[in-house]
Amino acid sequence: MEKLSVYNNVIAQFNKAADKMDLDTEIRKILGCTMNEIIIHFPVIMDDGHIQMFTGYRVQHNNVLGPFKGGLRYHPSVEIDEVRALATWMTWKSAIAGIPYGGAKGGIQLNPADYSKSELERITRRFTFALGSNIGPEYDIPAPDVNTNAQIMAWILDTYLSMMSPAEQNRCVHVVTGKPIESGGSLGRDKATGQGLVFVLEAWAADNAFDLGRATYLVQGYGNVGSWTARLLKPHGAKLLAVEDHTGALANPAGIDANDLHAYVQIHKGIAGYSGAKPITHREFMSTKADLFIPAALENQITADSAPWLQVKLVVEGANGPTNVAGDAILQERGIALLPDVLCNAGGVIVSYFEWLQNKRSEFWELEEVDAKLHRKMVGAYRRVRDTAAQFGTDWRTAAYIVALTRLEKVYKERGIFP
Ligand code: GLU
Numbered sequence: 466m467e468k469l470s471v472y473n474n475v476i477a478q479f480n481k482a483a484d485k486m487d488l489d490t491e492i493r494k495i496l497g498c499t500m501n502e503i504i505i506h507f508p509v510i511m512d513d514g515h516i517q518m519f520t521g522y523r524v525q526h527n528n529v530l531g532p533f534k535g536g537l538r539y540h541p542s543v544e545i546d547e548v549r550a551l552a553t554w555m556t557w558k559s560a561i562a563g564i565p566y567g568g569a570k571g572g573i574q575l576n577p578a579d580y581s582k583s584e585l586e587r588i589t590r591r592f593t594f595a596l597g598s599n600i601g602p603e604y605d606i607p608a609p610d611v612n613t614n615a616q617i618m619a620w621i622l623d624t625y626l627s628m629m630s631p632a633e634q635n636r637c638v639h640v641v642t643g644k645p646i647e648s649g650g651s652l653g654r655d656k657a658t659g660q661g662l663v664f665v666l667e668a669w670a671a672d673n674a675f676d677l678g679r680a681t682y683l684v685q686g687y688g689n690v691g692s693w694t695a696r697l698l699k700p701h702g703a704k705l706l707a708v709e710d711h712t713g714a715l716a717n718p719a720g721i722d723a724n725d726l727h728a729y730v731q732i733h734k735g736i737a738g739y740s741g742a743k744p745i746t747h748r749e750f751m752s753t754k755a756d757l758f759i760p761a762a763l764e765n766q767i768t769a770d771s772a773p774w775l776q777v778k779l780v781v782e783g784a785n786g787p788t789n790v791a792g793d794a795i796l797q798e799r800g801i802a803l804l805p806d807v808l809c810n811a812g813g814v815i816v817s818y819f820e821w822l823q824n825k826r827s828e829f830w831e832l833e834e835v836d837a838k839l840h841r842k843m844v845g846a847y848r849r850v851r852d853t854a855a856q857f858g859t860d861w862r863t864a865a866y867i868v869a870l871t872r873l874e875k876v877y878k879e880r881g882i883f884p
Pocket residue numbers: 534535536537606607608609610611642643785810811813814815817
């Protein structure tokens with residue numbers, strides 16, 4: 466099947482919001498385009514002594530609100546169109562969350578499962594070296610994304626610092642976020658995206674007299690976002706009916722224990738073979754009747770083909786770009802509500818911002834402090850999007866874009882265009 470262009474999708478979403486809010490036509494030209502696109506082909510020595518060439522990307526969409534910010538993804542699907550889209554979403558996300566960052570994204574086209582730990586370390590270090598001064602603590606700050614984690618951030622940090630003079634090194638620990646705690650990471654960063662999503666869902670549930678304790682839900686993707694979301698929903702009493710990842714799909718009408726499944730996935734690297742639920746097909750997974758669907762994997766999952774299958778009341782987007790424009794239209798037609806990615810999954814970059822601040826100030830915040838600050842930011846963003854949706858009489862994705870674009874437009878108007 467031909468891959469749908471994710472970037473075309475972002476531009477369609479952008480145009481819809483820009484029309485609706487009547488975005489300045491000159492500023493539309495700037496925001497409808499990325500700023501810098503770096504593509505690097507670099508060699509790495511494999512464990513067997515041979516050299517393999519890799520392709521790495523960093524796309525910087527915009528930095529008018531602050532340094533470029535966004536994750537690095539290790540996945541076979543990483544290519545320029547996808548990275549452009551992901552970078553653009555980061556600009557909107559930071560603007561909606563009200564944090565002083567622009568948007569960027571990067572990654573390497575590879576399947577990490579094909580490489581040993583030491584190969585992944587060399588690939589990461591060589592890519593960091595090749596990026597050189599295209600990243601920096603006050604310029605462009607990477608973080609984890611699909612298939613990258615705190616260990617990979619620690620290698621990036623170490624490589625970046627190794628390229629600096631000894632006297633400068635301790636000033637630059639904030640060149641990357643999502644680091645291990647001991648290496649300058651923040652408490653609460655690991656769970657932050659899932660936690661932020663749950664905070665948004667709680668706010669929505671309160672507004673809609675929806676009882677999370679009796680809710681049933683589906684999760685697609687059981688990596689950082691999917692598994693943290695499920696584990697954080699468990700204490701609410703919500704029931705996980707079905708789950709899907711790159712290894713298959715499973716269902717249990719009596720409910721799947723989120724913690725137990727997480728422990729299984731830690732060992733087996735996927736949900737396949739988990740004995741607490743029965744295998745089902747992708748279509749059965751997508752058609753499972755439940756209150757909520759939480760996509761927390763990759764783009765283009767809710768499309769013209771699959772949107773008609775859904776039998777849920779609300780889609781809560783943990784992934785970036787899980788619903789394309791055609792999918793959105795079908796959900797709206799069918800009366801299925803949707804809380805968009807740029808709102809729901811902002812918790813990751815928000816706690817990245819907290820980590821960055823702690824590093825800059827040589828502080829170390831307690832988990833309660835991080836959680837309380839994240840809660841305030843997520844609820845603030847939720848209310849802005851909700852109120853904008855009501856004001857413009859539009860869907861929540863378009864409303865979220867309007868929140869972001871209004872902020873960006875204001876800054877461009879204040880600062881003007883050089884020269
Ligand atoms: N990769 C995450 C995202 O898509 C986090 C980015 C960050 O922390 O900079 O939002």
